[in-house]
Amino acid sequence: MQHYFGTIVSGKAILEGNQAHHLLHVKRANKGEKIEVTDSGTSYLCMIEEIEPLSILVLEQIQTRRELDIHLTLAFAALKGDHNDLIVLKGTELGVDTFIPFLSNRCIVKPTSPEDNKILRYRKIAVEGAKQCRREAIPSVTSYKELEDVLSSDAEIKLFAYEEMSGGSDTIISACKNMKKGQTVLLVVGPEGGFSHEEARLALDYDFTLVSLGKRILRAETAAIFGASVIAALSEEEG
Numbered sequence: 001m002q003h004y005f006g007t008i009v010s011g012k013a014i015l016e017g018n019q020a021h022h023l024l025h026v027k028r029a030n031k032g033e034k035i036e037v038t039d040s041g042t043s044y045l046c047m048i049e050e051i052e053p054l055s056i057l058v059l060e061q062i063q064t065r066r067e068l069d070i071h072l073t074l075a076f077a078a079l080k081g082d083h084n085d086l087i088v089l090k091g092t093e094l095g096v097d098t099f100i101p102f103l104s105n106r107c108i109v110k111p112t113s114p115e116d117n118k119i120l121r122y123r124k125i126a127v128e129g130a131k132q133c134r135r136e137a138i139p140s141v142t143s144y145k146e147l148e149d150v151l152s153s154d155a156e157i158k159l160f161a162y163e164e165m166s167g168g169s170d171t172i173i174s175a176c177k178n179m180k181k182g183q184t185v186l187l188v189v190g191p192e193g194g195f196s197h198e199e200a201r202l203a204l205d206y207d208f209t210l211v212s213l214g215k216r217i218l219r220a221e222t223a224a225i226f227g228a229s230v231i232a233a234l235s236e237e238e239g
């Protein structure tokens with residue numbers, strides 16, 4: 001069943017932006033077809049009652065909640081090529097609600113502006129990913145931040161994936177053992193060249209826990225997706 005974001009007004013669903021176009025001309029939906037529409041975090045089962053003009057009737061509210069019970073922010077270093085696309089798409093499916101692309105000492109790419117075309121592309125990927133996995137919310141993607149701005153976060157659980165910790169006992173799992181519903185969790189993952197010792201020390205100064213993601217050194221995108229997976233799974237386990 002197709003999933004869209006829109007507004008529910010007097011028992012009708014109004015799709016946002018180009019979603020009506022997508023429904024009619026890409027998906028070629030028919031009268032009588034059922035779709036899901038999410039409005040401000042609540043999803044509804046709807047039925048297309050007319051195609052021209054488009055009229056979508058709300059049938060019932062859908063009870064299942066697909067958002068995580070924690071607020072997960074994933075901060076990832078700007079990577080070469082389209083590796084960040086994968087982080088945003090997979091992170092969206094995993095329940096991340098905020099993405100923060102950042103620049104750190106060893107980033108190979110140096111974006112020229114805080115909001116380049118890549119950032120706009122990540123936001124599109126987040127919408128498509130949220131639709132595909134039928135989430136009630138679309139994750140936000142901030143503009144590029146400097147690492148120190150990311151580290152000054154007031155998240156309740158602050159995790160800094162540090163490759164020098166790999167294989168150590170301070171694992172991401174042990175760092176999340178007291179995670180509770182409703183908490184804000186921030187995971188920071190470095191670039192291809194990793195983090196410097198100074199950056200790791202700065203993270204400690206900002207009360208981050210330096211964590212291992214296991215014995216192997218993962219590619220940055222693998223590390224981000226793995227870390228988000230573990231946190232999401234533990235949060236749903238805790239639920």
Ligand code: SAM
Binds near residue numbers: 194
């Ligand atoms: N250039 C680094 C090296 O050779 O040691 C590897 C950096 S890794 C490709 C990119 C990022 O993924 C790291 O900065 C870290 O945030 C994370 N990462 C990868 N493997 C990790 C591990 N086993 N433990 C903790 N963090 C890891």
